[in-house]
Amino acid sequence: MVTWTSLIVAIIVxxxxxxxxxxxxxxITVGKGGKILAFVSLLVFPALSGGAGMSxxxxxxxxxxxxxxxxxxxxxxxxxxxxxxSFLAAAHYQNNRxxxxxxxxxxxxxxxxFGDFKAKLRGLRHVYVQYLGKVPxxxxxxxxxxxxxxxxxxxxxxxxxxxxxxxxxxxxxEQIKVNNLSCNSAGCHETVHGIDKLSDAKFWNEVREDxxx
Amino acid sequence: xxxxKLERRLRTSGVLVLAGLGVELATLxxxxxxxxxxxxxxxSVLLLIGIVIFxxxxxxxxxxxxxx
Numbered sequence: 001m002v003t004w005t006s007l008i009v010a011i012i013v014x015x016x017x018x019x020x021x022x023x024x025x026x027x028i029t030v031g032k033g034g035k036i037l038a039f040v041s042l043l044v045f046p047a048l049s050g051g052a053g054m055s056x057x058x059x060x061x062x063x064x065x066x067x068x069x070x071x072x073x074x075x076x077x078x079x080x081x082x083x084x085x086s087f088l089a090a091a092h093y094q095n096n097r098x099x100x101x102x103x104x105x106x107x108x109x110x111x112x113x114f115g116d117f118k119a120k121l122r123g124l125r126h127v128y129v130q131y132l133g134k135v136p137x138x139x140x141x142x143x144x145x146x147x148x149x150x151x152x153x154x155x156x157x158x159x160x161x162x163x164x165x166x167x168x169x170x171x172x173x174e175q176i177k178v179n180n181l182s183c184n185s186a187g188c189h190e191t192v193h194g195i196d197k198l199s200d201a202k203f204w205n206e207v208r209e210d211x212x213x
Numbered sequence: 214x215x216x217x218k219l220e221r222r223l224r225t226s227g228v229l230v231l232a233g234l235g236v237e238l239a240t241l242x243x244x245x246x247x248x249x250x251x252x253x254x255x256x257s258v259l260l261l262i263g264i265v266i267f268x269x270x271x272x273x274x275x276x277x278x279x280x281x
Binding site for chain 1: 219231240244247
């Protein structure tokens with residue numbers, strides 16, 4: 001099966017072959033055909049390769065494996081497999097409430113190299129800190145988590161709109177919707193990754209098509 | 214610009230583009246922030262510089278056909 005990645009690799013390989021022709025024999029550009037070849041080899045194909053490669057890398061950076069590829073995120077990756085429904089990230093991951101292959105990106109949309117310019121700079125900052133700075137002992141969000149990220153999926157859902165706790169007092173639901181009352185408030189969904197509780201946690205063995213993980 | 218100078222520029226452009234493509238190809242076999250960064254620096258940078266040199270050589274190439 002031809003995948004998008006193999007297609008990009010093919011484009012790059014073709015570009016390399018064409019450019020090599022120009023490097024080895026630049027005199028072929030004397031004629032009209034050679035000039036067209038040079039234009040295609042040194043502009044069209046490289047630009048195409050660069051654009052396609054960038055697109056592929058941007059898609060990859062949405063994937064869970066990309067986020068968890070840095071050892072700093074090891075505990076956060078483990079937290080997805082905690083066998084405790086009160087752990088918000090685990091409950092979402094294990095029950096496919098978020099796509100497993102984009103679990104991190106789905107909830108941390110404004111925290112990645114996507115979104116607005118500031119979010120992209122924050123993403124680059126992670127890499128800077130990882131390699132040139134000091135990773136803090138406790139990893140925290142730069143700013144409080146916005147309910148917007150939860151409401152992206154949950155707003156309109158019956159369990160949210162008609163939930164007893166969400167309607168326990170007048171105006172509470174509205175407060176949640178305008179981000180005045182955080183979904184992660186104490187007493188609500190306060191355990192998200194629960195990094196500090198991992199040592200005492202039980203873990204779930206993920207079942208995949210190719211067998212348990 | 215005489216022919217040999219044009220060919221030198223084409224070769225330089227080609228080598229830079231080749232280097233950029235090589236780096237980009239290598240980064241496609243990894244899913245890691247470092248691969249992404251290497252794709253941009255130096256991958257795309259080499260590619261862009263190579264393309265710019267080629268375009269500059271196109272601008273000055275017309276002088277080789279000017280009648281004496």
